[in-house]
Amino acid sequence: MLAMLLGAMDQTIIAPALPTIGRELADLELLAWVVTAYLLAATAATPLYGKLSDIHGRRTMLLVAVVIFLVGSVLCALAQNMTMLILARFFQGIGGGGLMALPQTIVGDLVAPRDRPRYQAYLATVFMTASIIGPLFGGVFAQHFHWSLIFWINLPLGALALGMTWNELRRLPQNHRPHRLDVIGAILMILGTTLLLLALSWGGRSLAWGSSEIIALLLAAAFAFALFVGRLVTASEPFIPLTVLLNPVVAAGVTASFFAVGTMVGLSIYVSIYFEAVRGLSAAQSGLYLMAMMTGTVVGAIITGKLMGITPHYKRPPLVGVAFSIIALVILAASADNLSMLWFEILLAIVGMGIGTQFPVMTTGVQNAVLAHELGTATANLNFFRSLGSAVIVSAFGAILLGGIGDGSERIVALEILVAEAARSGKNIETVFQMVFAAAAISLAIAYVALLAMKEIPLRGATNQTDAKAMDEKSSL
Numbered sequence: 001m002l003a004m005l006l007g008a009m010d011q012t013i014i015a016p017a018l019p020t021i022g023r024e025l026a027d028l029e030l031l032a033w034v035v036t037a038y039l040l041a042a043t044a045a046t047p048l049y050g051k052l053s054d055i056h057g058r059r060t061m062l063l064v065a066v067v068i069f070l071v072g073s074v075l076c077a078l079a080q081n082m083t084m085l086i087l088a089r090f091f092q093g094i095g096g097g098g099l100m101a102l103p104q105t106i107v108g109d110l111v112a113p114r115d116r117p118r119y120q121a122y123l124a125t126v127f128m129t130a131s132i133i134g135p136l137f138g139g140v141f142a143q144h145f146h147w148s149l150i151f152w153i154n155l156p157l158g159a160l161a162l163g164m165t166w167n168e169l170r171r172l173p174q175n176h177r178p179h180r181l182d183v184i185g186a187i188l189m190i191l192g193t194t195l196l197l198l199a200l201s202w203g204g205r206s207l208a209w210g211s212s213e214i215i216a217l218l219l220a221a222a223f224a225f226a227l228f229v230g231r232l233v234t235a236s237e238p239f240i241p242l243t244v245l246l247n248p249v250v251a252a253g254v255t256a257s258f259f260a261v262g263t264m265v266g267l268s269i270y271v272s273i274y275f276e277a278v279r280g281l282s283a284a285q286s287g288l289y290l291m292a293m294m295t296g297t298v299v300g301a302i303i304t305g306k307l308m309g310i311t312p313h314y315k316r317p318p319l320v321g322v323a324f325s326i327i328a329l330v331i332l333a334a335s336a337d338n339l340s341m342l343w344f345e346i347l348l349a350i351v352g353m354g355i356g357t358q359f360p361v362m363t364t365g366v367q368n369a370v371l372a373h374e375l376g377t378a379t380a381n382l383n384f385f386r387s388l389g390s391a392v393i394v395s396a397f398g399a400i401l402l403g404g405i406g407d408g409s410e411r412i413v414a415l416e417i418l419v420a421e422a423a424r425s426g427k428n429i430e431t432v433f434q435m436v437f438a439a440a441a442i443s444l445a446i447a448y449v450a451l452l453a454m455k456e457i458p459l460r461g462a463t464n465q466t467d468a469k470a471m472d473e474k475s476s477l
Contacts, residue, residue, distance in 0.1 A: 012134025050380020065098025300356025
Protein backbone atom coordinates (compact mmCIF):
# COMPACT_ATOMS: atom_id res chain seq x y z
CA MET A 1 0.00 0.00 0.00
CA LEU A 2 2.91 2.37 0.69
CA ALA A 3 4.40 1.70 -2.73
CA MET A 4 1.04 2.19 -4.41
CA LEU A 5 0.48 5.42 -2.47
CA LEU A 6 3.69 6.81 -3.98
CA GLY A 7 2.44 6.21 -7.51
CA ALA A 8 -1.16 7.29 -6.85
CA MET A 9 -0.27 10.52 -5.05
CA ASP A 10 2.22 11.52 -7.72
CA GLN A 11 -0.67 11.73 -10.20
CA THR A 12 -2.69 14.11 -7.98
CA ILE A 13 -0.09 16.20 -6.11
CA ILE A 14 1.45 17.81 -9.19
CA ALA A 15 -1.70 19.30 -10.76
CA PRO A 16 -2.10 22.32 -8.42
CA ALA A 17 1.61 23.10 -8.71
CA LEU A 18 1.79 23.16 -12.53
CA PRO A 19 1.10 26.91 -12.98
CA THR A 20 3.79 27.75 -10.40
CA ILE A 21 6.27 25.37 -12.04
CA GLY A 22 5.61 26.94 -15.44
CA ARG A 23 6.18 30.46 -14.12
CA GLU A 24 9.34 29.66 -12.13
CA LEU A 25 10.93 27.68 -14.95
CA ALA A 26 9.77 30.32 -17.45
CA ASP A 27 8.31 27.83 -19.91
CA LEU A 28 4.56 27.46 -20.27
CA GLU A 29 4.70 25.99 -23.77
CA LEU A 30 6.11 22.64 -22.61
CA LEU A 31 4.23 22.53 -19.30
CA ALA A 32 1.76 19.83 -20.42
CA TRP A 33 4.69 17.48 -21.01
CA VAL A 34 5.34 17.37 -17.26
CA VAL A 35 2.21 15.22 -17.03
CA THR A 36 2.37 13.58 -20.46
CA ALA A 37 5.96 12.32 -20.06
CA TYR A 38 5.08 10.53 -16.83
CA LEU A 39 1.89 9.07 -18.32
CA LEU A 40 3.74 7.76 -21.39
CA ALA A 41 6.46 6.03 -19.37
CA ALA A 42 4.19 4.60 -16.65
CA THR A 43 1.61 3.20 -19.07
CA ALA A 44 4.19 1.64 -21.39
CA ALA A 45 6.21 0.15 -18.51
CA THR A 46 3.27 -1.44 -16.65
CA PRO A 47 2.97 -4.68 -18.70
CA LEU A 48 6.76 -4.99 -18.73
CA TYR A 49 6.83 -5.09 -14.92
CA GLY A 50 4.19 -7.81 -14.92
CA LYS A 51 6.18 -10.04 -17.25
CA LEU A 52 9.49 -9.40 -15.47
CA SER A 53 7.92 -10.11 -12.07
CA ASP A 54 6.80 -13.51 -13.37
CA ILE A 55 10.44 -14.15 -14.36
CA HIS A 56 12.47 -12.54 -11.55
CA GLY A 57 9.96 -12.30 -8.68
CA ARG A 58 7.69 -9.59 -7.28
CA ARG A 59 10.09 -8.42 -4.56
CA THR A 60 12.96 -7.83 -6.96
CA MET A 61 10.86 -5.87 -9.43
CA LEU A 62 9.13 -3.81 -6.72
CA LEU A 63 12.55 -2.86 -5.35
CA VAL A 64 13.58 -1.82 -8.86
CA ALA A 65 10.38 0.20 -9.32
CA VAL A 66 10.73 2.05 -6.00
CA VAL A 67 14.41 2.85 -6.58
CA ILE A 68 13.76 4.18 -10.11
CA PHE A 69 10.84 6.25 -8.83
CA LEU A 70 12.90 7.76 -5.99
CA VAL A 71 15.87 8.58 -8.24
CA GLY A 72 13.42 10.16 -10.68
CA SER A 73 11.89 12.19 -7.83
CA VAL A 74 15.31 13.58 -6.86
CA LEU A 75 16.06 14.46 -10.49
CA CYS A 76 12.68 16.24 -10.75
CA ALA A 77 13.32 18.23 -7.58
CA LEU A 78 16.75 19.33 -8.82
CA ALA A 79 15.60 20.27 -12.35
CA GLN A 80 16.74 23.74 -13.39
CA ASN A 81 14.68 24.03 -16.57
CA MET A 82 11.60 22.52 -18.16
CA THR A 83 13.50 20.11 -20.41
CA MET A 84 15.33 18.60 -17.43
CA LEU A 85 12.07 18.29 -15.52
CA ILE A 86 10.30 16.54 -18.42
CA LEU A 87 13.15 14.03 -18.86
CA ALA A 88 13.18 13.39 -15.10
CA ARG A 89 9.42 12.88 -15.09
CA PHE A 90 9.77 10.31 -17.87
CA PHE A 91 12.38 8.43 -15.84
CA GLN A 92 10.18 8.68 -12.73
CA GLY A 93 7.24 7.27 -14.71
CA ILE A 94 9.24 4.16 -15.59
CA GLY A 95 9.25 3.38 -11.87
CA GLY A 96 5.68 4.53 -11.40
CA GLY A 97 4.39 1.87 -13.78
CA GLY A 98 5.53 -0.84 -11.37
CA LEU A 99 4.16 0.90 -8.27
CA MET A 100 0.59 0.56 -9.52
CA ALA A 101 0.57 -3.04 -10.79
CA LEU A 102 2.92 -5.01 -8.54
CA PRO A 103 1.12 -4.45 -5.19
CA GLN A 104 -2.06 -5.97 -6.62
CA THR A 105 -0.07 -8.93 -7.93
CA ILE A 106 1.55 -9.43 -4.51
CA VAL A 107 -1.89 -9.55 -2.92
CA GLY A 108 -2.72 -12.25 -5.46
CA ASP A 109 0.34 -14.24 -4.35
CA LEU A 110 -0.52 -14.03 -0.66
CA VAL A 111 -4.29 -14.14 -0.40
CA ALA A 112 -6.78 -16.73 -1.59
CA PRO A 113 -9.12 -15.52 -4.37
CA ARG A 114 -12.10 -15.93 -2.04
CA ASP A 115 -10.57 -13.48 0.46
CA ARG A 116 -8.76 -11.29 -2.05
CA PRO A 117 -11.59 -8.78 -2.73
CA ARG A 118 -11.40 -7.54 0.85
CA TYR A 119 -7.73 -6.66 0.35
CA GLN A 120 -8.36 -5.16 -3.07
CA ALA A 121 -10.90 -2.89 -1.37
CA TYR A 122 -8.19 -1.81 1.07
CA LEU A 123 -6.00 -0.88 -1.88
CA ALA A 124 -8.87 1.25 -3.20
CA THR A 125 -8.56 3.42 -0.09
CA VAL A 126 -5.07 4.33 -1.29
CA PHE A 127 -6.55 6.12 -4.29
CA MET A 128 -9.09 7.89 -2.08
CA THR A 129 -6.29 9.05 0.23
CA ALA A 130 -4.22 10.22 -2.74
CA SER A 131 -7.16 12.10 -4.24
CA ILE A 132 -7.59 14.04 -0.98
CA ILE A 133 -4.08 14.73 0.31
CA GLY A 134 -2.39 14.98 -3.09
CA PRO A 135 -4.03 18.20 -4.32
CA LEU A 136 -3.89 19.64 -0.77
CA PHE A 137 -0.13 19.07 -0.42
CA GLY A 138 0.54 20.18 -3.99
CA GLY A 139 -1.29 23.48 -3.52
CA VAL A 140 0.25 24.23 -0.12
CA PHE A 141 3.80 23.39 -1.20
CA ALA A 142 3.58 25.45 -4.39
CA GLN A 143 1.92 28.46 -2.76
CA HIS A 144 3.71 28.69 0.59
CA PHE A 145 7.02 26.84 0.15
CA HIS A 146 8.63 25.59 -3.09
CA TRP A 147 7.26 23.34 -5.84
CA SER A 148 10.21 20.94 -5.52
CA LEU A 149 8.77 19.74 -2.20
CA ILE A 150 6.14 17.76 -4.13
CA PHE A 151 9.03 15.53 -5.23
CA TRP A 152 11.14 15.63 -2.04
CA ILE A 153 8.17 14.33 -0.05
CA ASN A 154 8.48 11.05 -1.95
CA LEU A 155 11.81 10.28 -0.28
CA PRO A 156 10.65 9.49 3.28
CA LEU A 157 7.62 7.55 2.04
CA GLY A 158 9.76 5.77 -0.54
CA ALA A 159 12.46 4.91 1.99
CA LEU A 160 9.85 3.32 4.24
CA ALA A 161 8.33 1.39 1.33
CA LEU A 162 11.81 0.32 0.22
CA GLY A 163 12.72 -0.93 3.69
CA MET A 164 9.51 -2.91 4.07
CA THR A 165 9.88 -4.38 0.59
CA TRP A 166 13.47 -5.41 1.34
CA ASN A 167 12.64 -7.04 4.69
CA GLU A 168 9.01 -8.16 4.75
CA LEU A 169 8.75 -9.44 1.18
CA ARG A 170 11.58 -11.89 1.75
CA ARG A 171 8.77 -14.12 3.03
CA LEU A 172 6.76 -13.76 -0.15
CA PRO A 173 6.02 -17.21 -1.66
CA GLN A 174 8.06 -17.91 -4.77
CA ASN A 175 6.52 -19.32 -7.93
CA HIS A 176 9.52 -20.50 -9.94
CA ARG A 177 8.83 -21.02 -13.62
CA PRO A 178 11.43 -20.42 -16.33
CA HIS A 179 10.45 -17.62 -18.71
CA ARG A 180 12.07 -15.77 -21.56
CA LEU A 181 11.36 -12.11 -22.15
CA ASP A 182 10.13 -11.45 -25.69
CA VAL A 183 12.19 -8.32 -26.26
CA ILE A 184 10.83 -7.69 -29.77
CA GLY A 185 7.25 -8.02 -28.55
CA ALA A 186 7.93 -5.70 -25.62
CA ILE A 187 9.47 -3.06 -27.91
CA LEU A 188 6.52 -3.22 -30.33
CA MET A 189 3.97 -2.88 -27.53
CA ILE A 190 5.82 0.04 -25.93
CA LEU A 191 6.24 1.72 -29.33
CA GLY A 192 2.56 1.34 -30.23
CA THR A 193 1.45 2.58 -26.82
CA THR A 194 3.77 5.60 -26.93
CA LEU A 195 2.62 6.63 -30.41
CA LEU A 196 -1.06 6.26 -29.44
CA LEU A 197 -0.67 8.24 -26.23
CA LEU A 198 1.21 10.99 -28.07
CA ALA A 199 -1.67 11.28 -30.53
CA LEU A 200 -4.22 11.35 -27.70
CA SER A 201 -2.21 13.92 -25.74
CA TRP A 202 -1.68 16.30 -28.67
CA GLY A 203 -4.99 15.79 -30.46
CA GLY A 204 -7.42 18.65 -29.86
CA ARG A 205 -4.85 20.57 -27.82
CA SER A 206 -1.49 21.22 -29.48
CA LEU A 207 -2.70 19.95 -32.86
CA ALA A 208 -6.07 19.57 -34.55
CA TRP A 209 -7.45 16.04 -34.66
CA GLY A 210 -7.50 16.12 -38.45
CA SER A 211 -3.93 17.35 -38.80
CA SER A 212 -1.43 15.30 -40.77
CA GLU A 213 0.73 14.86 -37.67
CA ILE A 214 -2.04 13.28 -35.58
CA ILE A 215 -3.18 11.05 -38.45
CA ALA A 216 0.43 9.92 -39.00
CA LEU A 217 0.82 9.08 -35.30
CA LEU A 218 -2.42 7.08 -35.25
CA LEU A 219 -1.45 5.16 -38.39
CA ALA A 220 2.01 4.45 -36.99
CA ALA A 221 0.48 3.24 -33.70
CA ALA A 222 -1.90 0.95 -35.59
CA PHE A 223 1.00 -0.45 -37.62
CA ALA A 224 3.07 -1.10 -34.46
CA PHE A 225 0.15 -2.87 -32.77
CA ALA A 226 -0.44 -4.94 -35.92
CA LEU A 227 3.20 -6.07 -35.81
CA PHE A 228 2.77 -6.80 -32.10
CA VAL A 229 -0.23 -9.04 -32.80
CA GLY A 230 1.78 -10.84 -35.46
CA ARG A 231 4.57 -11.33 -32.94
CA LEU A 232 2.12 -12.80 -30.41
CA VAL A 233 1.10 -15.45 -32.93
CA THR A 234 4.60 -16.38 -34.11
CA ALA A 235 6.83 -16.07 -31.02
CA SER A 236 7.61 -19.25 -29.05
CA GLU A 237 6.94 -17.38 -25.79
CA PRO A 238 5.15 -14.11 -26.62
CA PHE A 239 5.26 -11.03 -24.40
CA ILE A 240 1.62 -11.67 -23.44
CA PRO A 241 0.88 -15.42 -23.42
CA LEU A 242 -2.00 -16.32 -25.71
CA THR A 243 -3.52 -18.32 -22.85
CA VAL A 244 -3.92 -15.01 -21.03
CA LEU A 245 -4.89 -12.90 -24.03
CA LEU A 246 -7.53 -15.35 -25.28
CA ASN A 247 -8.91 -16.18 -21.84
CA PRO A 248 -12.57 -15.03 -22.03
CA VAL A 249 -12.61 -13.91 -18.39
CA VAL A 250 -9.49 -11.79 -18.90
CA ALA A 251 -10.85 -10.34 -22.15
CA ALA A 252 -14.16 -9.37 -20.53
CA GLY A 253 -12.45 -8.02 -17.41
CA VAL A 254 -10.01 -5.91 -19.42
CA THR A 255 -12.82 -4.48 -21.57
CA ALA A 256 -15.00 -3.63 -18.59
CA SER A 257 -12.08 -2.01 -16.75
CA PHE A 258 -11.02 -0.06 -19.85
CA PHE A 259 -14.39 1.70 -20.07
CA ALA A 260 -15.30 1.88 -16.37
CA VAL A 261 -11.99 3.30 -15.14
CA GLY A 262 -11.72 5.56 -18.19
CA THR A 263 -15.19 6.94 -17.42
CA MET A 264 -14.29 7.58 -13.79
CA VAL A 265 -11.05 9.40 -14.65
CA GLY A 266 -12.76 11.39 -17.41
CA LEU A 267 -15.54 12.48 -15.09
CA SER A 268 -13.10 13.44 -12.33
CA ILE A 269 -11.45 15.87 -14.78
CA TYR A 270 -14.44 17.31 -16.61
CA VAL A 271 -16.85 17.49 -13.68
CA SER A 272 -14.29 19.76 -12.00
CA ILE A 273 -14.26 21.97 -15.10
CA TYR A 274 -18.09 21.87 -15.10
CA PHE A 275 -18.24 23.06 -11.49
CA GLU A 276 -15.99 26.03 -12.26
CA ALA A 277 -17.40 27.01 -15.67
CA VAL A 278 -21.13 26.34 -15.13
CA ARG A 279 -21.66 26.43 -11.37
CA GLY A 280 -19.16 29.24 -10.74
CA LEU A 281 -17.19 27.43 -8.04
CA SER A 282 -13.55 28.01 -7.24
CA ALA A 283 -10.91 25.36 -7.87
CA ALA A 284 -10.83 24.47 -4.18
CA GLN A 285 -14.62 24.24 -3.99
CA SER A 286 -14.82 22.05 -7.10
CA GLY A 287 -12.28 19.67 -5.58
CA LEU A 288 -14.34 19.50 -2.40
CA TYR A 289 -17.58 18.76 -4.27
CA LEU A 290 -15.83 16.13 -6.38
CA MET A 291 -15.16 14.15 -3.18
CA ALA A 292 -18.73 12.81 -3.36
CA MET A 293 -17.81 10.70 -6.39
CA MET A 294 -14.40 9.66 -5.05
CA THR A 295 -15.84 8.67 -1.67
CA GLY A 296 -18.61 6.74 -3.38
CA THR A 297 -16.02 4.82 -5.41
CA VAL A 298 -14.19 3.64 -2.30
CA VAL A 299 -17.44 2.78 -0.48
CA GLY A 300 -18.62 0.74 -3.47
CA ALA A 301 -15.31 -1.13 -3.64
CA ILE A 302 -15.29 -1.92 0.09
CA ILE A 303 -18.90 -3.14 0.14
CA THR A 304 -18.34 -5.34 -2.91
CA GLY A 305 -15.12 -6.71 -1.42
CA LYS A 306 -16.96 -7.85 1.67
CA LEU A 307 -19.88 -9.31 -0.31
CA MET A 308 -17.58 -11.30 -2.59
CA GLY A 309 -16.28 -13.24 0.40
CA ILE A 310 -19.72 -14.44 1.46
CA THR A 311 -21.63 -15.01 -1.79
CA PRO A 312 -20.82 -17.25 -4.76
CA HIS A 313 -22.58 -14.83 -7.14
CA TYR A 314 -19.97 -12.09 -6.89
CA LYS A 315 -21.00 -10.41 -10.17
CA ARG A 316 -24.32 -9.27 -8.76
CA PRO A 317 -23.05 -6.20 -6.81
CA PRO A 318 -21.35 -4.60 -9.84
CA LEU A 319 -24.25 -5.53 -12.12
CA VAL A 320 -26.57 -3.61 -9.81
CA GLY A 321 -24.08 -0.85 -9.01
CA VAL A 322 -23.02 -0.06 -12.57
CA ALA A 323 -26.68 -0.11 -13.68
CA PHE A 324 -27.48 2.60 -11.09
CA SER A 325 -24.43 4.58 -12.25
CA ILE A 326 -25.72 4.52 -15.83
CA ILE A 327 -29.17 5.70 -14.68
CA ALA A 328 -27.58 8.53 -12.65
CA LEU A 329 -25.53 9.63 -15.68
CA VAL A 330 -28.63 9.56 -17.90
CA ILE A 331 -30.36 11.88 -15.41
CA LEU A 332 -27.34 14.22 -15.45
CA ALA A 333 -27.33 14.15 -19.25
CA ALA A 334 -31.01 15.04 -19.36
CA SER A 335 -31.24 17.73 -16.70
CA ALA A 336 -27.90 18.60 -15.07
CA ASP A 337 -28.52 22.35 -15.38
CA ASN A 338 -31.88 22.04 -13.60
CA LEU A 339 -30.56 20.13 -10.58
CA SER A 340 -29.66 21.64 -7.24
CA MET A 341 -26.13 21.04 -5.98
CA LEU A 342 -27.51 18.60 -3.40
CA TRP A 343 -29.10 16.37 -6.05
CA PHE A 344 -26.08 16.76 -8.30
CA GLU A 345 -23.87 15.52 -5.46
CA ILE A 346 -26.20 12.60 -4.71
CA LEU A 347 -26.09 11.51 -8.34
CA LEU A 348 -22.28 11.87 -8.41
CA ALA A 349 -22.03 9.68 -5.31
CA ILE A 350 -24.22 7.05 -6.99
CA VAL A 351 -22.02 7.16 -10.09
CA GLY A 352 -18.88 6.72 -7.99
CA MET A 353 -20.32 3.94 -5.86
CA GLY A 354 -21.50 2.01 -8.89
CA ILE A 355 -18.13 2.25 -10.61
CA GLY A 356 -16.40 1.28 -7.37
CA THR A 357 -18.30 -2.02 -7.22
CA GLN A 358 -16.51 -3.34 -10.30
CA PHE A 359 -12.92 -2.80 -9.05
CA PRO A 360 -12.61 -5.85 -6.74
CA VAL A 361 -14.58 -8.07 -9.14
CA MET A 362 -12.45 -7.26 -12.19
CA THR A 363 -9.09 -7.64 -10.42
CA THR A 364 -9.99 -10.79 -8.49
CA GLY A 365 -11.91 -12.33 -11.40
CA VAL A 366 -8.97 -11.92 -13.77
CA GLN A 367 -6.46 -13.24 -11.23
CA ASN A 368 -8.71 -16.18 -10.41
CA ALA A 369 -8.89 -17.20 -14.09
CA VAL A 370 -5.16 -17.52 -14.83
CA LEU A 371 -2.38 -19.87 -13.75
CA ALA A 372 -0.07 -18.89 -10.91
CA HIS A 373 2.91 -18.20 -13.18
CA GLU A 374 0.74 -15.87 -15.32
CA LEU A 375 -0.52 -13.79 -12.39
CA GLY A 376 1.90 -10.88 -12.82
CA THR A 377 1.36 -10.64 -16.56
CA ALA A 378 -2.44 -10.75 -16.24
CA THR A 379 -2.60 -8.17 -13.43
CA ALA A 380 -0.17 -5.79 -15.14
CA ASN A 381 -2.08 -5.94 -18.41
CA LEU A 382 -5.34 -5.24 -16.59
CA ASN A 383 -3.72 -2.09 -15.16
CA PHE A 384 -2.25 -1.24 -18.55
CA PHE A 385 -5.67 -1.22 -20.20
CA ARG A 386 -7.09 0.78 -17.30
CA SER A 387 -4.46 3.46 -17.95
CA LEU A 388 -4.97 3.29 -21.70
CA GLY A 389 -8.74 3.52 -21.25
CA SER A 390 -8.28 6.61 -19.11
CA ALA A 391 -6.22 8.31 -21.82
CA VAL A 392 -8.63 7.35 -24.62
CA ILE A 393 -11.84 8.33 -22.84
CA VAL A 394 -10.44 11.56 -21.40
CA SER A 395 -9.49 12.50 -24.97
CA ALA A 396 -12.95 11.50 -26.21
CA PHE A 397 -14.70 13.66 -23.61
CA GLY A 398 -12.35 16.53 -24.48
CA ALA A 399 -13.17 16.15 -28.17
CA ILE A 400 -16.88 16.42 -27.34
CA LEU A 401 -16.28 19.67 -25.47
CA LEU A 402 -14.07 21.05 -28.21
CA GLY A 403 -16.62 20.13 -30.85
CA GLY A 404 -19.41 21.79 -28.89
CA ILE A 405 -17.78 25.08 -27.95
CA GLY A 406 -14.79 25.44 -30.32
CA ASP A 407 -14.91 27.96 -33.15
CA GLY A 408 -13.30 25.67 -35.72
CA SER A 409 -10.09 27.70 -35.94
CA GLU A 410 -6.85 25.95 -36.68
CA ARG A 411 -5.26 27.18 -33.47
CA ILE A 412 -6.29 24.88 -30.65
CA VAL A 413 -5.93 26.37 -27.17
CA ALA A 414 -5.89 24.49 -23.87
CA LEU A 415 -9.29 22.98 -23.18
CA GLU A 416 -9.65 24.56 -19.73
CA ILE A 417 -8.96 28.01 -21.21
CA LEU A 418 -11.41 27.39 -24.03
CA VAL A 419 -14.18 26.41 -21.59
CA ALA A 420 -13.52 29.48 -19.44
CA GLU A 421 -13.64 31.77 -22.48
CA ALA A 422 -16.87 30.14 -23.66
CA ALA A 423 -18.44 30.68 -20.24
CA ARG A 424 -17.42 34.36 -20.21
CA SER A 425 -18.79 34.90 -23.71
CA GLY A 426 -22.19 33.59 -22.66
CA LYS A 427 -22.19 30.42 -24.77
CA ASN A 428 -24.60 27.70 -23.68
CA ILE A 429 -21.96 25.29 -22.46
CA GLU A 430 -24.39 23.47 -20.13
CA THR A 431 -25.72 21.53 -23.11
CA VAL A 432 -22.19 20.52 -24.14
CA PHE A 433 -21.44 19.16 -20.67
CA GLN A 434 -24.70 17.22 -20.79
CA MET A 435 -23.34 15.59 -23.95
CA VAL A 436 -20.27 14.57 -21.95
CA PHE A 437 -22.49 12.97 -19.31
CA ALA A 438 -24.35 11.13 -22.08
CA ALA A 439 -21.04 9.87 -23.48
CA ALA A 440 -20.07 8.70 -19.98
CA ALA A 441 -23.35 6.76 -19.74
CA ILE A 442 -22.63 5.07 -23.10
CA SER A 443 -19.09 4.20 -21.99
CA LEU A 444 -20.38 2.64 -18.77
CA ALA A 445 -23.02 0.75 -20.74
CA ILE A 446 -20.23 -0.89 -22.77
CA ALA A 447 -18.51 -1.83 -19.50
CA TYR A 448 -21.81 -3.29 -18.30
CA VAL A 449 -22.13 -5.49 -21.39
CA ALA A 450 -18.57 -6.76 -20.86
CA LEU A 451 -19.39 -7.46 -17.22
CA LEU A 452 -22.44 -9.44 -18.26
CA ALA A 453 -20.29 -11.50 -20.63
CA MET A 454 -17.65 -12.25 -17.97
CA LYS A 455 -17.91 -15.86 -16.80
CA GLU A 456 -18.43 -16.19 -13.06
CA ILE A 457 -15.79 -18.79 -12.12
CA PRO A 458 -16.07 -19.88 -8.44
CA LEU A 459 -13.35 -18.24 -6.38
CA ARG A 460 -10.71 -20.66 -5.13
CA GLY A 461 -10.30 -21.05 -1.40
CA ALA A 462 -6.52 -21.43 -1.61
CA THR A 463 -3.83 -19.04 -2.83
CA ASN A 464 -2.43 -19.23 -6.30
CA GLN A 465 0.74 -20.64 -4.81
CA THR A 466 -1.14 -23.52 -3.15
CA ASP A 467 -3.05 -24.30 -6.32
CA ALA A 468 -0.14 -23.75 -8.69
CA LYS A 469 1.11 -27.33 -8.91
CA ALA A 470 -2.36 -28.82 -9.37
CA MET A 471 -3.36 -26.24 -11.97
CA ASP A 472 -0.11 -26.59 -13.91
CA GLU A 473 -0.43 -30.39 -13.91
CA LYS A 474 -3.99 -30.06 -15.21
CA SER A 475 -2.83 -27.60 -17.86
CA SER A 476 -0.05 -29.93 -19.04
CA LEU A 477 -2.53 -32.79 -19.33
